[in-house]
Structures are given as structure tokens and as C-alpha cells.
Amino acid sequence: MYSIAVDIGGTNIKAAVLDDDLNIIEYVKIPTPDNIEVLIVDEVHRLIANYIQQHELTSPFIGISSAGVVDSKHGEIVYTGPTIQNFDGTNFYRALSDLSNHIKMYNDVDAALLGELAFHHYDEENIFCLTLGTGIGGAFYNRDIGLYPGERHRANEIGYLLYRAEDDKTFEKRASTSALKSLMLKHGFEFETEVPKLFELAEEGHTQAKAILNQWAAYVAEGIAQIQIMYDPGLILIGGGISAQGEILLKYIEPKIHDFLPPDYGVARLQTTQTENNAALFGAVSVK
Structure with missing residues (x-):
């Protein structure tokens, strides 16, 4: 049917x-x-x-x-x-x-997140999915209760976290893929907003590309630290088009998460989503 x-x-x-x-x-x-x-x-x-x-x-x-x-x-x-x-x-x-x-x-x-779980099994009971794209979105899943929507259906709207008056920006304004592209333009990156090229050059040791990625990855890591504190998930999945970078993406983000948590606090396993478009x-x- x-x-x-x-x-x-x-x-x-x-x-x-x-x-x-x-x-x-x-x-x-x-x-x-x-x-x-x-x-x-x-x-x-x-x-x-x-x-x-x-x-x-x-x-x-x-x-x-x-x-x-x-x-x-x-x-x-x-x-x-x-x-x-x-x-x-x-x-x-x-x-x-x-x-x-x-x-x-x-x-x-x-x-x-439901689509990811339909095709891929994860052992963790509590899973948070973070999507990086034009904005930033979130979803939380518990094996027993399913998706958690919140009292007014507004749970997991994590893009609104971390607002700072000094730059008038939220988490998604700093850490979305759109924000990464803005950083690339701000720093005069040779290939403008070609994100795959940024990762490619950073892996080759290009100084400017690495600096841009490290700055952006710190913003992403700060938001993930807040997710860890609030939800205590066993697994954090990162989705969105940029997740195609896989382990290379995680390599820039994961070490920086601990900079925004108390010593020895611990953090969930981090992985990019496996289900694509x-x-x-x-x-x-x-x-x-």
C-alpha cells in the first residue's frame, strides 16, 4: 500500500x-x-x-x-x-x-530523526538530533516515550539559545551553515561560500580555512554543550547538508565541547546522520 x-x-x-x-x-x-x-x-x-x-x-x-x-x-x-x-x-x-x-x-x-531511526538502529535510549542548515533545529527522542514536543510544542527550538546583546545573535545566527558562509565571506575566503572546498583546504593545512572552521566549530560546540546539560542524551546526531563531511566535521567540533562544560562533566557520543537528503x-x- x-x-x-x-x-x-x-x-x-x-x-x-x-x-x-x-x-x-x-x-x-x-x-x-x-x-x-x-x-x-x-x-x-x-x-x-x-x-x-x-x-x-x-x-x-x-x-x-x-x-x-x-x-x-x-x-x-x-x-x-x-x-x-x-x-x-x-x-x-x-x-x-x-x-x-x-x-x-x-x-x-x-x-x-524518525526517518533516521527507521533505517538505522542505535543502542542509546535518549537521542538528540541537531540539524545545521539555513538555521538550526533540534529534536529529542526517548525509546519509551518517542518524540518529546514540549508543553506548547516548542521544545528543542535550540536555535534561539545563547542570545547575546553585544552582537544581537543567537546560536543559529553564529553556528548554522548560513553563519559559516557569512564567516567565509567576512574573511575573504578565496572560494567564497563553497563549504566543501573550505573543508578540503583545511584538511590540506590551509591556514585561513582552518581558522574559519575552528571559529565556527567553537560556536557549534558551545550550543552542543547546552544540549548536553539540558537533555543528557546518550547520542547527539548532527544532520543537515554539512553532515556529509562526516568524521572531518566532528574532528573540528568534538574537542571544543569540553571548553564549555565543567571539568569531567562528560558528553554524549557524537555522530553525523546516516540517512541523506x-x-x-x-x-x-x-x-x-
Whole structure:
């Protein structure tokens, strides 16, 4: 039996038809509309309706993953800040009710963590997933209780940590991949915002590349120290496109975490995610 998954981001919307083994049968990616002249919820409805018609489905299971603070119980976007305009209050369960009565909705990082866990087993009981991208997102999973959303669905919004008045920046403004690119431009890096090239040159001993990475990695490490103190996870997974750097990424971050913790405090095992681009799509339909 086929399910339909949709992943809504600030830049693109991905949609896919998947079978029960989470194999992608069909896939499409479109630019996220401005949500003023063309509404995101209307585009999502159109994509799903097309798949239902094309594959002759009747009330299929639909999984929605979205950026922002998501009320999974009611299928509603609670808060998105500046990420997506005009999105707060959008209710997907109501908007898609004519297509199916089997719908689940998740925050995108929650969905990505579920997608990772659908394909890879981890021994740890408590897992925190940190995604580094345009912004920074978080998700927390306990083997017994599952995902932890918080009282107002705002748990794990770690990008807002570590605000400092002197530079008017939060954790994500210093430590996201976007922040790394800004550092590269600020320091006049020869290859501008080509992040893979930065890592490549740093590994070759390029002085400027190493300095930029070390500065940025210290910002990431400071946030991870806060995660360690608040959640005490057994495993911290780092996701987002930059996680493709794998052990090289961890090599810059991991030693610096101890600089922001009391002596001998201890820190969780650190690993990059193994599920690549479509983890949130897989996760959105992995639990029915």
C-alpha cells in the first residue's frame, strides 16, 4: 500500500509516494511559494491530489513534515518566525480532510530523526538530533516515550539559545551553515561560500580555512554543550547538508565541547546522520 509524504521547507517543497518498505515510488521537488499570492497549503493539496489520482488511491496515509513549530495533535503551524511568511495558524488536517482521514504532521527535524531511526538502529535510549542548515533545529527522542514536543510544542527550538546583546545573535545566527558562509565571506575566503572546498583546504593545512572552521566549530560546540546539560542524551546526531563531511566535521567540533562544560562533566557520543537528503520524507510516514 502506498503512502504520500510531503516535506515543507523555506526554499523547497518535496513530495513523494512511498511503499510500505519506504521505497520512493515517485518524487517531485518544487520551489516553496511566497505564501501570499500562492499559498503553501494549496500547493501541498495539489501535489497530494495529483498523486492520489495518478495512483488511484483511496484515503491514503499522508505524512507532512514542515519547518516551524508544529502542533502535531491538531495538524497546525504554531509559529515560524521569519522562516515562512503568513504561515502561522495554517491547519493541514482541515485543509487536506477531503483527501484522506489518515494524516500525521511533524516538525521537520522531528520527521528527519524518525526517518533516521527507521533505517538505522542505535543502542542509546535518549537521542538528540541537531540539524545545521539555513538555521538550526533540534529534536529529542526517548525509546519509551518517542518524540518529546514540549508543553506548547516548542521544545528543542535550540536555535534561539545563547542570545547575546553585544552582537544581537543567537546560536543559529553564529553556528548554522548560513553563519559559516557569512564567516567565509567576512574573511575573504578565496572560494567564497563553497563549504566543501573550505573543508578540503583545511584538511590540506590551509591556514585561513582552518581558522574559519575552528571559529565556527567553537560556536557549534558551545550550543552542543547546552544540549548536553539540558537533555543528557546518550547520542547527539548532527544532520543537515554539512553532515556529509562526516568524521572531518566532528574532528573540528568534538574537542571544543569540553571548553564549555565543567571539568569531567562528560558528553554524549557524537555522530553525523546516516540517512541523506530525504530523511524527513521517510520519517513523516514511518509511524502510522
